[in-house]
Amino acid sequence: GDSVTQKEGLVTLTEGLPVMLNCTYQTIYSNAFLFWYVHYLNESPRLLLKSSTDNKRTEHQGFHATLHKSSSSFHLQKSSAQLSDSALYYCALSDLYGSSGNKLIFGIGTLLSVKP
Amino acid sequence: GGIITxxxxxxxxxxxxxxxxxxxxxxxxxxxxxxxxxxxxxxxLIYYSITENDLQKGDLSEGYDASREKKSSFSLTVTSAQKNEMAVFLCASKTGGEQYFGPGTRLTVL
Incomplete structure (x- = not known):
């Protein structure tokens, strides 16, 4: 079945270093949408990035990701980590225009901890 | 803007x-x-609903019931709480491709 894999459960970084959170997926959807949601402590999860276009970089709030359908990947990156980036990050998959378009399939989440 | 409570x-x-x-x-x-x-x-995903009075089971529906009597509200019932269970339950609603989440309910079972 369809699935999203986030290999790292915890990523610990020093402030100023680059961030890369891995996301790979498996799907039969021909029109897959990939999402990154961020969940800060004591807040609601919210959408950070989304894309359905192959090989096109999408950016928001200093983060960027590129959907690569050839490798089924949608890794989240940032050039320089900030303390305020510490949060739980979820990668998610949907077939937006298909019969399963109402559902998101989430990965297990990656907890990013940025230290001074 | 809207809000989920x-x-x-x-x-x-x-x-x-x-x-x-x-x-x-x-x-x-x-x-x-x-x-x-x-x-x-x-x-x-436990349950979802695409309109008032509609209910669709998710992957984790066993042990739960849900109710959508109004468009604006969606209730979840834990039918029999399990000892030492601890989890956060998140509600969300969707427009287009984006889901908006509520702040969560933290459940502890003694």
């Missing part, structure tokens, strides 16, 4: 107890969701 924020129950969690949204979204959040397991 979840009540209660914290819920403490006893083993075997039936517990109800409530969610309200004023976005006027058609589709609403209940997820369970456990550390290391991500967000798992």
């Amino acid at each position: 979840q009540t209660p924020k914290f819920l403490i129950g006893q083993e075997g107890q039936k517990l109800t969690l409530k969610c309200q949204q004023n976005f006027n979204h058609d589709t609403m969701y209940w997820y369970r959040q456990d550390s290391g397991k991500g967000l798992r």
Whole structure:
């Protein structure tokens, strides 16, 4: 079945270093949408990035990701980590225009901890 | 802008107890969701509803019931709370490709 894999459960970084959170997926959807949601402590999860276009970089709030359908990947990156980036990050998959378009399939989440 | 509210924020129950969690949204979204959040397991879908009075089971529906009597509200019932269970339940609603989440209800079962 369809699935999203986030290999790292915890990523610990020093402030100023680059961030890369891995996301790979498996799907039969021909029109897959990939999402990154961020969940800060004591807040609601919210959408950070989304894309359905192959090989096109999408950016928001200093983060960027590129959907690569050839490798089924949608890794989240940032050039320089900030303390305020510490949060739980979820990668998610949907077939937006298909019969399963109402559902998101989430990965297990990656907890990013940025230290001074 | 809209908002999703979840009540209660914290819920403490006893083993075997039936517990109800409530969610309200004023976005006027058609589709609403209940997820369970456990550390290391991500967000798992319990139930969702694409319109008033519609209910669709997710992967984790066993042990839960849901109710969507109004477009703006979606309730989840834990039919029999399990001892030592601890989890966060998140409600969400959807427009287009984006889901908007509530702040969550944290459940502890003694």
